[in-house]
Structures are given as structure tokens and as C-alpha cells.
Amino acid sequence: MRTKVAIFGSKEFCQRAIQFTEQRSEIILDLYPYNIPSEAPELLKKLLPCDAILFSGSLPYVASTEVLASIPVPSVYLKQDETEITTTLLAISLKQPLELEKMSIDVRECTVLESVLADIKAGEQRPLIYQLEEDYVLDDLVQFHTSAYEKNRLNVAVTSVHAVYDRLTELGIPVFKMISVKSSFLKAIDRVCQEALLQKSETSKIAAGILDDSILTTEMKDSSKKLAHLLHAHCIHAEEGILFYTTQGAIQSALLTPEFQQLATQVSGQLAFGSGRTLTSAKENALSALRYMQTEQNAGPYLLDEKKELHTLLQPTGSAIELRVIEPVLAEIAEKTALSPAVLSKLATFGQSQHSTQFTANDLASHLGVSRRTAERTIRKLLSSEYANTVGEEMTYRQGRPRAVYELNFPVY
Structure with a gap:
């Protein structure tokens, strides 16, 4: 069975995607090239029937989140990893001396770049770094590299955005485009194809x-x-x-x-x-x-x-x-308390979602969607079998009876 994948990325990325999948006859690519990542949401509105969507990076993916909510096919983006950054630095070193302190670079995750620098033992050598946020402005990014080149006398700029590469080239600034690595691309496209097959099976x-x-x-x-x-x-x-x-x-x-x-x-x-x-x-x-x-x-x-x-x-x-209990612990609780599997399931998610281990009957009633009286009956069943403990009281008003505070006493994870 062939899988049709819609590719959203720069024109260069789309062409490399074709090259990367030349030997993969089970994959059909449908290309949607853009000039800048912010154009991806509008392009999505022209999406033809496909099995899955692959974005060239996190920026077009995040920008398209709202549109993707109404598209019933799996979508992933190609993450910028250590391999991509290392390959780019290696390509630069083959053409000129690699002087990190004379480099400006924009990346999607600074932690990934820092990991690479630590692995190659860069020491105190650091490039000027710009972390790309989802709402970045193209002109600001161009200005960052331009200012770095002019004021700090840097000798190369490295960018993850193809439109920035084109602008810096026009300005005569030495620039390298972050290299899309074949192995990383194929891992991403295999992942989205597997998700597409799984979804077909489910649907x-x-x-x-x-x-x-x-x-x-x-x-x-x-x-x-x-x-x-x-x-x-x-x-x-x-x-x-x-x-x-x-x-x-x-x-x-x-x-x-x-x-x-x-x-x-x-x-x-x-x-x-x-x-x-x-x-x-x-x-x-x-x-x-x-x-x-x-x-x-x-x-x-x-x-x-x-x-x-x-x-x-x-x-x-x-x-x-x-609606059924398969965990031995929960099966034992169901037998001793006569609580239904549905209630036990909700109790488990209640224990996982609470910011505090302590709760009141009102807290439990709100989570279960029942009255306080029903929640109190559930708590009494748990207390009688020692699956909950009373740990104190709270007084939220000057008048009235204090409310008991409880803790669950069974595994919820």
C-alpha cells in the first residue's frame, strides 16, 4: 500500500525530499513549497487528499496548529537535531576554518546547539545565537545576522530559514543554510507513515x-x-x-x-x-x-x-x-469496596491530576461530576477498606462545620 505524504517546506527542502525518497516507491510526495514558514497555514487550506503531513520544521507546524485541528490526518515536523547542526558545521569546516566565535547562528532549540558544542569540546568558543520562536519576525532575524556581520566583524552566518539565506545572499553576507540530513528526514517520514497506517487501521x-x-x-x-x-x-x-x-x-x-x-x-x-x-x-x-x-x-x-x-x-x-478492571490492585479494590470500574478509573485519574495529594469531598465531587453526597459515599467505602485516610480538616469560613481532608491510599500511576 502506497502512502501519500504532503510536504510543507521551502522549495529547496521540497526538492531534497524528492531526492531522499527516490528509492522509496511506497511513498508518494505531494509538495507545498512556501517562501516563509508563516505561509504554511494558508497553503494548508489548499491541501488535497493525502494520508499524512510532514513539515520541514517546528515553525510552520506551530503556525498551522489551528488549521490542523480540522484536518483528520496525522502530521509531524522534522525536528532540528544534533546530526543536522553537526553536519552543517562540518560542511563549513571543509570550505573555511571553523571559527565559532566569528559565527552568528539561528536555531530552533538552543539546548540542541549547546549539546553539540559540548560534544565537540568547544570550550569557551561560542557563536552569537538567535533562538527562533514561533512568532519570530523575518526582518528581525535578517537584522540580527546583518548587525553581527557588520559590528562584530564575523565571517559567516548560519541560518535555519531559507528566506533569510536568500536575503543575506542578496546583501553579500557569507551565509550557510542549515543542511537537511537524509537520515533524519527518512526517520521523520517513516514515523508519519506509520502513524498514517495506524490511523487507517483505527478508522x-x-x-x-x-x-x-x-x-x-x-x-x-x-x-x-x-x-x-x-x-x-x-x-x-x-x-x-x-x-x-x-x-x-x-x-x-x-x-x-x-x-x-x-x-x-x-x-x-x-x-x-x-x-x-x-x-x-x-x-x-x-x-x-x-x-x-x-x-x-x-x-x-x-x-x-x-x-x-x-x-x-x-x-x-x-x-x-x-469500564473493566484488569489491574490486580484495582480488581482487589473493586471487590472490597463494591465500587464500579468506571468510578475506580476516575479515582485513578483524579489522583494523577491533583496538584496536591490531599482533597475534600467537594474536590472529588467536582472531578466525578456527582453531588457531594455521592462523593462522600464513595469516600466512606474507601475509608472502610483503608484505601483512603482522613488527614485533617479545613475551615474555609468563620461559621459552619469544618470539612474533612483525605488522601488516597492506593497506587494511581
């Missing part, structure tokens, strides 16, 4: 949706037709509700549309999804996600995957809720 997985139609109005039932269209799903009416058979990729694509988001809000708490290796397992996972939403009184929609991890779809948090 092609069977998925099922279920819409609880027991309390839906006639108007809301019409929404099922629109949902089926947006999900590219086969829709059937069953005893459990209205079922949608589709793929995980179709769900991800639908999530990007305002129409789906509006419909999902209309049927809040009644729509859930599941994925699995078979239609049956996907349907069962969707039913489990629906029961969780209705039991916990969470709006959703959620998707329960084949690993029994529950993901919120409209407001992704980055962390999933475990």
Missing part, C-alpha cells in the same frame, strides 16, 4: 451507534435519518433502539461537522457508540456506553472501544474511563 474498525428512542419525540426521531447520513451508516430499528452500523473513521469525520454536533446535543444522553472486532461486540459496547450515560446521568455521547475504554466525543479530554 476502518467496525462501530455501532445506538439511539434510545423510548422517550424521543417525533421530531427527534427524524434526527435519526440525518444522523445515519452524517455517519454514512446503515440504520435499523431494533428492540434496543435505533441502531447505526458504521466505522470509527466515519464517526470521527462526523464529529468535525456542526450538523452532527447540533444533532448530538439535541439527543443528549440518548446517543452512544461502541467499536469492536465484530458487529456484535460493537453493538454490545454501544449498549454499555448508553447504560453508563444513563446510570451516571452524563450527557455524552460516549464511545466504548474494544479495550473497554470509554471516550467522550464532543469534548475530548485526552483520558479515557476504564
